[in-house]
Amino acid sequence: MKKPADHPIEERRLELSESLHLVYSLAEERFDRLTRLATRHFDVPIALVSLVSGDRQWFKSSQGIIASETSREVSFCGHAILREDALVINDTQTDSDFVDNPLVVENPQIRFYAGHPLRYDDIPLGTLCLIDRKPRKFSEDDRDSLETLAVCVEAELRHTQMSQPEEELLSQQMESDRRNLIDPVTQSWNQSSLNLLLAREIDYPVRTRKSFALLAIRFTTAAHEFDELDESDKQEFVRRVAQGVRSALRPHDMIARTSENQLVVFAPNCNSELSEHLVGRVFNRISDSPVKAGSRDIKVDVNAGIAVANSRTTPEHLLDIAGKALNDSVRESLPQIKYLL
Structure with missing residues (x-):
């Protein structure tokens, strides 16, 4: 060689x-x-x-x-x-x-x-x-x-479209350290980097006089289809779902993978109406057509929990409310539930 x-x-x-x-x-x-x-x-x-x-x-x-x-x-x-x-x-x-x-x-x-x-x-x-x-x-x-x-x-x-907080977080890390901030399958932020970003941006409503939203998105399959995939096909499936979600968002929205089948999006300058619009776009991109994984085409079901913040809060409270909204949407068999902070 x-x-x-x-x-x-x-x-x-x-x-x-x-x-x-x-x-x-x-x-x-x-x-x-x-x-x-x-x-x-x-x-x-x-x-x-x-x-x-x-x-x-x-x-x-x-x-x-x-x-x-x-x-x-x-x-x-x-x-x-x-x-x-x-x-x-x-x-x-x-x-x-x-x-x-x-x-x-x-x-x-x-x-x-x-x-x-x-x-x-x-x-x-x-x-x-x-x-x-x-x-x-x-x-x-x-x-x-x-x-x-x-x-x-x-x-x-030659042109960046990442948000300023994302640029700042990356610029403060050496190449080897940046690797630890990113989920290798979806190439989005991981849970620890999401926590860092939320800590930086939690005062967004006070600083800008604008609201923001946290979107918790869970994707599932029927009849345990995901569990039946081998590991490489599982990764391909998750990566394709993440690409679909990313394509539905705005360039400055920040996306993180927080568990095997869950993504969280921090959407700045996003009010109640716009948050529902973004989630609707995600549903259209992911649920309207099957996602390919290996030789299989898999239908994806999506649930979302939305937390809209108009005033000062804490990262922990914000994540708790978005998670509660997501769990409530699953329990009540609704595509999405939204709570205002």
Whole structure:
């Protein structure tokens, strides 16, 4: 297996990457939208926005794969960032540099790879890449289309849409520490980081004279379908549900995974009416069509509890009220229940 070499300007590249706080950052709908488009346009099962750090590659957005990262030494994208144009490997089984790569021999069993470098100020940070489990051809028109999509990803890299509290929390952590704030399956905040964000923002109504809402969202399946899935399919199912929820929210809404089948959303500048509208959008995205997990299409049932805060409260009280609303909605067989604080 050929390992990727350091980039000629590796030190500058890593300094830029760390200053942007992109590695071990949250998944965002604006990137997921582009990787979904890539899978459809090229008819491939896997598309990634991969960011290459010193020893890891982190998937800022992923379709068709559960892993959120791999080591850099086995990465294809580590080779792709050394090029000006796309790296295309039509069949890894006939390429001596990659035939014995662990990502070829084991999951995800890469046979085809095409990755175009993603640059920020002309410095490569990662790739937009396509993966298939069977060999395939890749025409000049395909290369042009991949480059066009890569330019779209680069444009998104230059503009942040995260909320100020999220940016501040990420910027205050080293890359290795940011990893501990993020749920690896959904690439959203985890419970501990949600607690940190709530502690920062709990005075939002006093500071801004605007209300905010906490949305507790629980997703379930009929007839124990979720329990019957193997572990990788469970993770795929949860990741797809989280992507659906994320696509229904506003860019500055903050989403966290707090248990196996529960997400919590902090929605700033959100009154009672808007909170119901957001939950309705979530229902439409998740419940209207089945969610794919492995070879199965699974219908998802969603319940939501809403707590709307118009005055000072505490994180613990807010979480308790949202949780109570969620449990009441399940007990009373209602899609959602809302309480005002």
